[in-house]
Amino acid sequence: MTALDIGPINPAIAHSQLRIAVTVSGAFTLWGKVSRPSTDGVAVLLGDTAGSGSWVYVSSSNLGIAGSGAMGSRGSIDDGIPPASCVFRIRRDVDGEVYFAWTGKAEFVPTGSAPNTLPYTFDVIGAARTEDSPGGLDVVTDAGCTIDAVRIEAGELTPAEREAIEIELFGFTL
Amino acid sequence: MLLIHQSPHVKQSRLVDAITLDDFVAVIHVAINATTKQWALHMLGNSGGEASLVLTNAGVGLAWDSDRKEVGCVAAFGNGVQMIRIERVNTEFTLVTLEGSHPMPATGDGTDGPISFDLIGGLTDSPGCRVLGAAILPGHPAAEDVARVEVGMAGYQLS
Numbered sequence: 001m002t003a004l005d006i007g008p009i010n011p012a013i014a015h016s017q018l019r020i021a022v023t024v025s026g027a028f029t030l031w032g033k034v035s036r037p038s039t040d041g042v043a044v045l046l047g048d049t050a051g052s053g054s055w056v057y058v059s060s061s062n063l064g065i066a067g068s069g070a071m072g073s074r075g076s077i078d079d080g081i082p083p084a085s086c087v088f089r090i091r092r093d094v095d096g097e098v099y100f101a102w103t104g105k106a107e108f109v110p111t112g113s114a115p116n117t118l119p120y121t122f123d124v125i126g127a128a129r130t131e132d133s134p135g136g137l138d139v140v141t142d143a144g145c146t147i148d149a150v151r152i153e154a155g156e157l158t159p160a161e162r163e164a165i166e167i168e169l170f171g172f173t174l
Numbered sequence: 175m176l177l178i179h180q181s182p183h184v185k186q187s188r189l190v191d192a193i194t195l196d197d198f199v200a201v202i203h204v205a206i207n208a209t210t211k212q213w214a215l216h217m218l219g220n221s222g223g224e225a226s227l228v229l230t231n232a233g234v235g236l237a238w239d240s241d242r243k244e245v246g247c248v249a250a251f252g253n254g255v256q257m258i259r260i261e262r263v264n265t266e267f268t269l270v271t272l273e274g275s276h277p278m279p280a281t282g283d284g285t286d287g288p289i290s291f292d293l294i295g296g297l298t299d300s301p302g303c304r305v306l307g308a309a310i311l312p313g314h315p316a317a318e319d320v321a322r323v324e325v326g327m328a329g330y331q332l333s
Contacts, residue, residue, distance in 0.1 A: 006181045013178065016187040017297060019304075125184075143190065 006125065007033065007149025007169070015126030015140060021050065025119040027094045027156040030065075031169060033148040034058055035085040041145040047128020049137065054120040055128035056090065057139070058082055063100055063110075065090050067120055068132045072113020074098045079108050087170050092117070094156055101174045125150055176310045177323065178294050185295055188221060192292035193310055199320055200260045201309040203327045204229060206253045207302035215303035216296025218310075225289050226296075227260065229303075234269050236260065237282065238289040244282030249273075255306070257328040262289075263314070270332045 004022045024030075034043040040060045047055040053068030063082050066073035079100070082088055088102035096115035101107040126147045127140040141147060151169060166173045176193055182205075202217045211231065218227040225238035235246040245267045259270040260278075265285040267278035295305040309323045324331040 004183065006183055010178050012176060012189050012191070013187045013294075014190045016180075016184045018183055019185040020183070 001154045003028070003152040003154045004122070005151050007151070009125070009147055009149060011035070011146040011148075013126070015044075015124055015137070017049075018123045018125065021048065021121050021123035022152060023119050023121045024152060024154050026117045027092055027154075029089065029091045029153045029157050029162060029165075030056065031087065031089050031149070031151045031166070032056065032058075033087045033170065034145065035148055036142070036145040037084065039081055039084050041084070041142045042139075043145040043147060044126060044128050044139055044141045045147055045150060046122040047124045047130075047137070047139065048121045049124055049129045049134065050121065051129065051132055051134040052121040053130055053132050054122055055130055055139065056122075057128070058086075058088070063088055063090075063102065065098070065120070066130070067118060071116060071118045071120070074100075074110040074112035076100055076108075076110050078111045080105070087166075087174065089162070089166075089174050091162075103174065107174075122152075175312070175315075175323075177307070177327075178309075179307045179327075180294055180305050182304060182306070185299070186297050187294040189292045189294070192220065192290045193312075194288050194290040195262070195310070195312055196288055197262050197264065197313055198289075199262075199311045199315055200227070201257060201311075201320070201323055201327060202227075202229075202260075202305065203255070203257045203307040205255045205304045205306055206251065208253060208300055209302055210300065213300035213303055215299045215305065216293075217305050218291045218308060219293035219296060220290055221292050225291055227291075229258070234258065234260070234278065235281070236267065236278065236289075239287055242283045243285060243287060244280065245278040245285055246281045247276045247278040249276055255328075257324060257330075257332065259320070259324070259332050272332060274333060
């Protein structure tokens with residue numbers, strides 16, 4: 001089931017507040033398309049202002065997804081960093097294991113916390129609040145970096161279903 | 175020109191760079207499905223609280239310079255998807271709807287000075303009220319350019 005599907009996003013937009021927060025528990029697949037002038041840029045794909053600490057980002061050191069407390073974080077710090085402009089996929093299976101892939105890099109299990117199926121909540125695109133309490137944004141996408149598209153599918157998808165979505169969104173498969 | 179199509183999933187978008195205007199034409203595409211008789215929708219705003227363009231059930235208001243300067247027009251708006259246009263020439267403001275043109279007289283302390291926007295939509299808008307798109311054309315755009323934007327945005331042009 002599609003939980004969120006936004007794009008193409010005008011590059012003149014820095015960040016957008018969602019009308020209704022999106023929460024995904026258990027298995028899900030998330031795609032992001034970001035453009036950065038260089039791999040030094042930080043692009044925050046998704047975040048939450050309500051204090052769950054959920055956020056997804058690409059930085060100069062890794063692609064990462066994080067939550068608060070026992071959720072912990074997963075990052076590609078041992079597997080390299082995505083290209084400056086890329087499409088990436090973050091997928092969690094029914095057992096809570098997380099898999100990353102991006103343009104030109106096959107799927108791998110990122111470094112970080114133990115598998116879990118705790119919920120991520122997102123209510124903002126392009127920025128995040130990483131503190132475990134409600135409030136304003138404390139991380140925003142760097143100037144010059146843009147979030148071009150976001151898609152979240154709840155539940156476990158078959159490889160064929162993932163490929164069909166990637167062809168629809170980006171015209172190629174990861 | 176700035177043209178933003180806003181997903182129905184999005185409540186408010188903040189621009190990378192604020193757009194500061196003297197004379198301009200703004201075309202806003204909205205969807206109103208209000209559940210109350212009185213409703214309000216912030217169409218354009220400024221994160222510093224310096225300006226806001228608001229559509230309500232009773233009309234359109236534009237305030238800037240931290241609310242000291244303000245113009246408004248009383249007009250009844252009901253539910254539905256609709257497009258409106260705001261034009262500014264010097265210190266004269268006009269609201270254009272499908273029903274025609276309506277002057278927006280001053281309701282505050284003057285109508286001069288630049289207006290700066292960096293927000294599309296509002297966080298506190300009434301339920302069911304959404305900004306679907308906004309186009310801002312600085313200066314005095316040609317009528318055919320405005321018409322092209324309107325047709326692209328909503329499929330028709332205002333008079």
